[in-house]
Amino acid sequence: MDATVQNGGRPAAAAPAAIELRGISKSFGPVQANRDIDLRVEKGTIHGIIGENGAGKSTLMSILYGFYKPDAGEIRLGGRPMTITDSQAAIRAGIGMVFQHFKLVQNFTVLENIILGAEDGRLLRPSLSRARGVLRQLARDYELNVDPDETIEELSVGHQQRVEILKALYRRADILILDEPTGVLTPAEADHLFRILRGLRDEGKTIVLITHKLREIMEITDTVSVMRRGEMVASVKTAETSPEGLAELMVGRKVLLNVHKAPARPGQAVLEVCNLKIVDDTGVERLRGIDLTIRAGEILGIAGVSGNGQTQLLEVLGGYPEKGSTLSGEIRVNGTLLSLSGRTCNAAERRRRGIGHIPEDRQVEGLILDFAAWENVAFGYHDAPEYSRGPLMDHDAIRRDAAAKIQRFDVRPPNCYLAARNFSGGNQQKIVVAREIERNPDLLLIGQPTRGVDIGAIEFIHKRIVDLRDAGKAILLVSVELDEIMSLSDRIAVMFDGRIMGERLPADTTASELGLLMAGVDPTFRQPEPLTQDP
């Protein structure tokens, strides 16, 4: 291998791989993010790296970009061994990286962002005018059009991403790494991005695409590697594999594509909502008269495009309606009326009434990221008698309980002293789910249970939700993922513009019918509503 290196700078007949990693390992404290990784990417190809959240994909690429130093291992670029000590070294070696969270200066212009760190001299003017020319050329070559004088905060997310790609190309990158590039894009923007990437590949650039979306891998990559729990489990040609095969490699076992559940045996009504209305402090009607009933032992799924009142519904049920809003209507749980305002309308009171809540945004409402997992497991229930010793908290008891719950919910790593921030998205969600489900609530409110959660954790969380239902509890499930709603729910209600557009049984409906309802069109009962107000 070493013999093929640099004969007059030109690669020998058997061209060395653009990127070759050997035995890369990296750990953060107790978390082993990468373990003995080997990877080979040929020049002029698009290579996908797929894996669940927390599988170590981003860490691996950050190592390649010099953001982290590996604990062990070797990096070779074009057959030449490299020590990439910092980002500057990576840029010199021809590597460009588009991070999941863009590294752009919001109030700088596109041009200023492009030249930052790659200026030609001490004065800006020559660099700016040269960059302007280069940008015009790149825009022509690769459909990378952006107004160079616009500030970043004025640009759409898709355009901001183009700026990141342009930054890399301006630095003459031959290897372009993109970390979850489509997570923030609309489908049309994603298609445009793929056209750009194909154009770049055809020019001889090497592209590494990190994603957890199988569809993208199948659509655009030439070769693909699969990572699982910090290890590289397979590298294959995309044409020789299938989505099912990749999914299985990702999670390490057969994926349940459908949730297996017995038919529901609904009992008494647990939640009754009658003509619930919310007007927010700006006078906009957020809920326009909601009527709902959920019985013990059933899952009611609420489908809808986000921003149609689902959040407000969850907040008022959870006991924290938005400040300054005016509420009317009735909510009953197990027959008792809940207060909609005043001092008895709070989350703690709701919990005492047997309502559990897995909030929509786990990082803001569900967890305190800087607190340890065991503390997070106790939140909301920290006054519980089993957590107390007289007037004091019994930390030992809480830790024991938290450790047991973390064990049962397979939170990885199973370390209850680790701050919530240091868990991957799926494992953070498992902590929240464990806390709420293990309290065995009569009514469980669930908002977006699997947003940003990997396939393995989705399956696990779904199974727990169904188990709770089978234990005779009522469940309100709000999700923007139609597949999730259709596979989990016993009944489906569709929300649009603060109203329930209609209820359907999953067996009797189709995605397209629900889609119409979600767009405010009732295909069976009523004429289309005039759209008076933007949700």
Added chain:
Amino acid sequence: MDLNTVIQILDSAVRLMTPLLLACLAGLYSERAGVFDIGLEGKMLMAAFSAAAVAALTGNVWLGLMAGLLGSLMLSAIHGLASITFRGNQLISGVAMNFLASGLTVLLGQKIFGLGGRTPTLTPGAELEAQVTPFRIWLSGITGPDAAGWLTATPRLSDITLPLAETLRPVPVIGPLYAEVISGHSILVYVAFLMVPLTWWVLYRTRFGLRLRAVGENPASVDTAGVSVTRLRFAAVAIAGLLCGLAGAYLATGLSAGFVKEMTAGRGFIALAALIFAKWRPWGALGATFLFGLLEAVANRYPNLDLGIVTVPSMFMNALPYILTVIILAGFVGRAIPPRAGGEPYVKER
């Protein structure tokens, strides 16, 4: 109010705004790079003391100026170490600098001069002579008595008369304005005013300025571009130290003649308020500090402002700059958006 009075007030305003302007620009460099600097006050105080002390001991104000810069830089280095290298809380580190300066200046002053914390007055006289003599004798051994006498004869910054000042004086309005307000200040006043366009140019026209602004807005963008966040921030903090050094040295050897305990009197905090008022822009800093300088000048000129019906007491007039500070900090001047990454130590995220 006649023209003469206006000119006198403006002249006084220019002198009084100079330390504010230098400190404000110091804060601007530091905060634009994302390091909050509440320790401007302490750095100025340290510089004022070091400058006055060395000027008193050597009889040479330029050596005093050097000492002032060093004193301020020393505190900057500690602030940088605490808040950049060790990622400590920038506000706490700044407050610590203020306490350190406040205590250290008085302690050292008493130890060296035994005058209750102040330095000898920097005007020729017996008090100063007594301090300078040992240095002059030592220097004579090296340079000869004539040179030593010459080198130890300027303990204070002298005022510079600009060319044509006297020739133009008879010209109505412009003449006295030029001769009094523009001409006849110490070198540091001119340095302070030149720093404004220079700072603007550095920030918006140079590579260093681009990176400096970027590191205060989004340090990750600078880091991923392969530029050291730490080095940039240290550079900014060092510049802030130098500017505070100039401000303090001017205070003790230009505006007054010697150091007295707590002589900065909150000017570092007023400079911070001016920085917010200026929305972290160099020309804005000029305007904001002029306003504060003017208020102070008016207060000095009219201790008891007679408005016919009521007489505004002097305490109120003296408090005016501080009242304005409170009003500005309370956000009555419109929204000022600070640098986005200000106050946050930079840590690489996963």
